[in-house]
Amino acid sequence: MTSTVRRAGAFAAVGTLSLLAAVAPAVAVAAFAAVAIGAATITDGAAFELFARPGDRRDERLKGLVGFAVAAGLLGAFAAFGELPATVFVGTVVLYSYGNFVGEIARNRLGGEVFEAVGFVVGGLIAGVVGVQATAMSTDAAVLPLAEVTVLATSGALVGALLRSILLGRDDPPVLLSVGFLLWLLAELDLGTSTPDVLVALAVTAALGYASYALETASVEGMLAGVVLAFLAIVLGGYPWFAVMIAFFGIGGLSTKFRYDQKRDRGVAEDNDGARGSANVLGNAAVALVAVLGYATAAAGLLPVDPAIFTFAFAGSLATALADTLSSEVGGVFDTPRLITTLERVEPGTDGGVTWQGELAGIAGAAVVAALSGALFSGIAGRGALVIASAGVVGMTVDSLLGATIEGDRIGNQSVNFLATLSGGIAGTLLALAVGLAAFT
Template identity: 65%
Template sequence: MSSPVRRAGAFAGVGTLALVAPIDERVATALFAVVALAAVFVTDGPVFELFARPGDHRDERLKGLVGFSVAAVVLGFLTSFTGLTVQVFAGSIVLYAYGNLAAELGRSYGDGPFADAAGFVVGGLLAGISAQYIALVLAGSPLPHASQIVVMATCGALVGALIRTVLLGRDDPPVILSIGLLLWLLSEVTVTPSTVDVAIALVVTVAVGYLSYALETASVEGMLTGVFLAFVAIVLGGYAWFAVMIAFFGIGGLSTKYRFEEKQARGVAEGNDGARGSANVLGNATVALASVFGYAAADAGLIDIAPLLFLFAFAGSLSTALADTLSSEIGSVFDDPRLITTFKRVEPGTDGAVTWQGELAGGIGAGTIGLLTGLLFASIGTTGSIVVVVAGIAGMTVDSLVGATLEGTYLANQSVNFLATLSGGLVGVGLAIGLALV
């Protein structure tokens, strides 16, 4: 067994202490505190070698074990003094610990970040489900619907794998705490899909995610982000929400390959050979993700807002995202771009530059999302479809205006994308209210 696998196994053993929480969360928290304190004073010997990461040898301190244990202590305090449950406490820590072990096993049989991410997701999912069930049984709590537990474990595993990939798997606290807070949020939202629906959602989203990675339209972190967003769309919204989201990902991803060599020659091609990373995906889909969670919370009665408003925000933001993507990817291969604020000719790739071909492509993108939304959601209707199209074109225009005035100097491209999709979502909501569609 390799040293990284042994080390991950040792961390998994420590993580198992979280299963004491259902009996007494204060004892579990104290155990992790003891481990953290002891790790500070272990500077050599067999225990040090068992837990030491490469950087720990250089610093002669078990920083990794300290950070892991301190993160567990934070979740323990939240369990003792807030509404975070022992199900979430145990599920988060065990998911992360055994997900790491599975990731190391994956790396020993595969190569590269994909094997690492796949191992973490599979191992974390199984460990997260098991830990939640064990915690609930030991605590004597009533068991929720199986789909609730599976959804929580799946989302935790995907987000954990994503953050580990971005951080190169080196920082435990932000990953553990992110998983814990996400599971806490999901535990407050009623998940209604059947176990079969959740299984279908898993298969479909993973298949689509792997296809995007295989076609090189997304990097590993971009793939994980897309799979997470699509899975959440299905389980909290439904297949119609997923269809709208996947239309954006699919059409937008393929558009990056359109005349790619020509775009490379012009210096306007998407980096990483056109494979979109997590920052790009989140910049375009954060508003959509928030809208899905908002819809689920409103539908569950947790917030006093009409659920349909979140659907208009969702559709308006994705209409903007696809319009902007097509406008950029199609328009960048044509000559004579003009700056949207002055209409003066500028070089291809200039922030805020537009072409009539790109604007037309963007309008078609917005129309695609509007048409799809109208067909899939009876509550949207024809007028609602037009609202979604208008929102997408408005958001695309905001993207160009902000790009021409603020991008590069004050804002990065991902921030501009976020502001544009937020604008599209708000326009969709505003028009829906103004036209009394909600």
């Protein structure tokens, strides 16, 4: 057994202390506090060698173990003194710690980042389900339906794997806290998901992840980001939400390969042979993810607003994302771009440079999302589709304007993508309100 696997196993053993919440969450908090205090005093010896990461060895402090115990204890405090369900607290901690353990085993046995990610998701999913149900059976809490627990555990495992791949620390407290707060939100929603629906969602998103990685349209981080978004779209919104989202991922990913060699020679191609990373995926789809969560929250009555608002925000943001992607990928192969602010000729790849061919491709992309939304979402139809297409064009134009004015030294491309999709989502919402297709209350 390698040192990294032993270390991950030791962290998993510490994570098991969360099961003390079955006695009382305060007991688990005290246990993690004791671990944090004890770890802060250890600078050498067998325990140090077992838990130390490379950075810990350099600093001669078990900072990783201290951070893990503090984060777990903080979640426990929300369960002991707040309203966080003990089941969510335990499920989060064992999901993360055992997911990390299985991920390390997969990486050592099979090699490669993708196997580590898959191992984390599978191990975290199983541990999360067991942890939630074991805690429920040991307390007065009602045992949750298996489908609902699977949704919680899968969502946490996917988000944990994604954040873990982005952040440098293997046991980074922000990952643990982010997963815990997400599962807290999901636990408050009336998911109403059946076991067959969950199994279909798992199968579909797994196939999506494999296809995006095998076709080299996404890196491992990009694959995880796409799978997270797709899974939550299915379980929180439904298959129409997934269909619209997959249209963006599929068409956008394939457009990256359009005349890729020519774009690479021009210096305007996506890096990594066109495989989009997590920053790119999240920059384009973060607004859509928030819209899905907002829709589910409003539909559950936790937000006093019309859920349709979030439908138009979702579709408007993705119409923008696809419009901008096609505009860039198609327009990048033509020699006559003009700066959108002054219309002067600029070199291909210049931020804010547009071509008429790219603009037409972008409008077509917005129209595809609008047509799908009109066909799949109830209450959208003709006027709603026009609203979404218009929002996509607005967002695409904002992207070009931001590129011409502030992109570069001030903000990066992914930030511009986020702001553009945000503007498309806002435009879709405001236009829907203006024509009476949605209301605030």
